[in-house]
Amino acid sequence: NAGVTQTPKFQVLKTGQSMTLQCAQDMNHEYMSWYRQDPGMGLRLIHYSVGAGITDQGEVPNGYNVSRSTTEDFPLRLLSAAPSQTSVYFCASSRDGMNYGYTFGSGTRLTVV
């Protein structure tokens, strides 16, 4: 049981490049979400999903796309990276959306130069 797995752990992009941050969970959780954390700040919600085929925007969705074709995977796409997207990205999942039940991944540290 691996929990929530995020890849890659570190990534450096040039401005304008695109990439996908991967998130996979093996707990059969319906709820999945993406957060970003900038230095000295709390986590901010980017996008979330309540099940396969269903996604919605969070607090800071601009510049990011998501899709949820399977229960296990919830990739986050940056279509044209900008320096303002330099951050640490966390993926989380929950079986039923109960607020005590969220499991977080170990994060992806992204630098856009």
Added chain:
Amino acid sequence: DAKTTQPTSMDCAEGRAANLPCNHSTISGNEYVYWYRQIHSQGPQYIIHGLKNNETNEMASLIITEDRKSSTLILPHATLRDTAVYYCIVRVETGANNLFFGTGTRLTVIP
């Protein structure tokens, strides 16, 4: 969701109890108090939650005042591994719009 106020930072001696306060004066009747913590560079970890009664688990205790306008997370015997940022979150039990984290309290456990 109710707004929460936490001190920016606190220190605690190793082996002593760490008491982390949280104010949530606008909490609604159906909103719970949740505590998560984030150890350096890791993803947040759930600690405990409660509605109005005091709660205890293997990690911590949660004391909620009778008017529910404030609460205290207690780590009974702090260790160096408890050094982390602690987040107090107030919201309904479940919801599609997920958790909202503020800046939390940075707890430093001192040897």
